[in-house]
Amino acid sequence: MFHIPQYVLEKLRCSICGSYLSSKPLMVRVEDQQVCGKCYKLLPTEEKEKCVRQIGLESIAEIIQFPCRYNTQGCSHTFNWCDEKEHEATCPYRSLISFSSERARYSNLDSINTFLHNDNEIICESDQIKAILLYDIKENTYTNEAKCLKYSLNIKGNCDHTITIKNNNTNEATGDVEIRMNGNIFLGKRPEVVYSDIKVKPIEHNIYETLTDYDLRDKKCTNCGNHNVKNHCLLGHSSCNKCQGNVCVECVKLLEKDSKTLCKNYPKGCRETLQFDNAHRHEVNCQYNDFKCILDPCNVITTLPNFKEHIKNDHSSEIFLTNEINKKFVNKDETIVIFYYGSIFKCVYFYYKTFVEFYVTFVGSSDEAVNYFFEITINLNGSLITKRSKCSNWNDVMLEKGITFDRVELLGDHEKKLNIQVNLKILNKK
Template identity: 20%
Template structure:
């Protein structure tokens, strides 16, 4: 019988319900039992009803020789499978309709796997994270009954779900490829607490039909990261076939025996030749290996060999994948997008990357932040009241193009001072200039303008010694009804 004829023969038998269980109306399963006054029934129905009967071995033999259409043919599957492999295929079929993974949030969508990513992006966009480098950051409240579901879109698309176990002792992760394909990709999960400590675990990305879980002990996590409620979870997906291979026999000679990081110049050594990095050396009175005293000897031979080593960025534990030569490392680390920064406001304990410090200022300190490169205000000004304003000072923060500046205005009995500091630069080689303009509001075209370079790394004592200042008696001529108006504008030096 030809292939086409066999297909027609199979479909005819199926349409006449020859292979349909007389009890449940589903496709028969082996062993098939012929029950008197009932008909051919599947094994499950026979056992459930405790029916006596005879094995229908001939029908079983015919069924085993046929290719049966997948039961999900109505949703798009065109596969015909040998009967003995049919159950395995249908349990993994990508056309199997499943509910949305956000059903716990009330979503009633149900569909095939291929349509799930587009549905998720359209209806759950707040839960979609995108990063072309496959590095994602999620803030998780581990004190609550957590159930966080995110779609991670990068070089690969994955669903991650984070929740507590039923007892509440573990944080449970499931990470699945949304295309339901087997892959060799690893996933590194890092938990960063308020103290900067990091707890890291590694897992494989699974399929939706073969979900694997990873568990993190919450008590240990809190202790290691000093976390009470919120913790930052960083997910990094990488293909194990693309991982760079290092010659560990060479690298072990560059590992500092104290902090375990790769040493870079200057490298110090004790009199017996044990070497240490420049960060650890000042903390050591004696060599921890041989207890010998230190001098000022450096290991110049080892320093010379560092020119051939690629170093990981010091913020690699926060997600940076850069590896650079030693002469390029400092410049990169100064502007690394994963470098953590404290909030510039003294009374705020927030820490974040360069990109989210600006967002934090805008969301939490709007009364003190100007989201522009131009700021104009009117200030009370009376010469006879200057004594009351001795060392009067205000601070404002200006954010534009991901650069963050602090404008400080100070006044004493003789002068008014303006200073602008660069707190965070988007590019390390940028130089900025600030203009201070005094406006006579009676005649707006009459202005007094001075400019200077924005400050970097200047302490408070020196700040107002080199800044823009105007004598108060000159400002008095620009005052109107006891008030004077000034503006500050920041621009990049060309």
């Protein structure tokens, strides 16, 4: 399981209850609002119909170790996805959070903490800096004593000024930021800071600058070649309105060359680390994709390594364990499964009135399928007709790699019933 940085976790919160997306199904609403599984189950039917399930995000969530939603208040409890077991409802650190947002999720709230002051605001400012302080004071309803002070302090530049900090760890690089401080103070006989957190949030600037009419001369979009250029990024890449997005396309291409990612089938056992721009090709051919058993009426769906074991153990009487078979074919479609070279081959015979066709599909990736071809030999009155073709892989269009025999080629002008003896052989180029 992976422990991911806090700033990434903050993007994995439910838009309704504020909790992490730690329960399934993970949904997204039309307004691009993420919804956790618990809140989705409580939505009205008309709201559920507007939601779309995020299958890709669920695959990532399966390998993430989630913290308690009150981890910023000091709770160190962690759990796997869909394994919360109502810890958050009884977490002792809940008392440090304002309950105004909690009531949407929990109906059995304790009545110990209520508000004495609600969202009080203090503003301090100078010519260059503005500080906004929000605070809540909670009291114990049984003793009427103030028990906890919760505060949030935002510091940012005043009158469109920015606060610039210098980072010594990155060669004294500078950046414009907004500073936020959050904390809780226990108001007992001896006040005690029970939680304190300081966050420095970078201020996002527009990465594009608008070009003047003079600059537009001989300019074209570096992505699509369109001459209707309006902007360019800070690195000088020109962009038309169609290609302009939140990030520059050309800048992203530079990053993709060095970026690494995990296969989408990591939860199923794939341990490949991929270049970002090659990830799709691998995932299409990954042996940990879902495979449905090719023998009817079996409906087993599993990964390719498990599928091979399933074929050998559960269908041993229905498959051939050799690369060469001799068989009679008549006017009826037929499917044969061969297990050889440690791989599965699906051989299909199609009968038509005017011709017959043979196809062999290698059940595996396209990179391995190119190593195999098949050979069909038919004995016609003592003369042998032999044809060869490549084995297709499971993502190929088979029509290009089949072997066809005309009916006239097999029977001449006779109208008798088709009954041919065929030798089918699967060969390895290696």
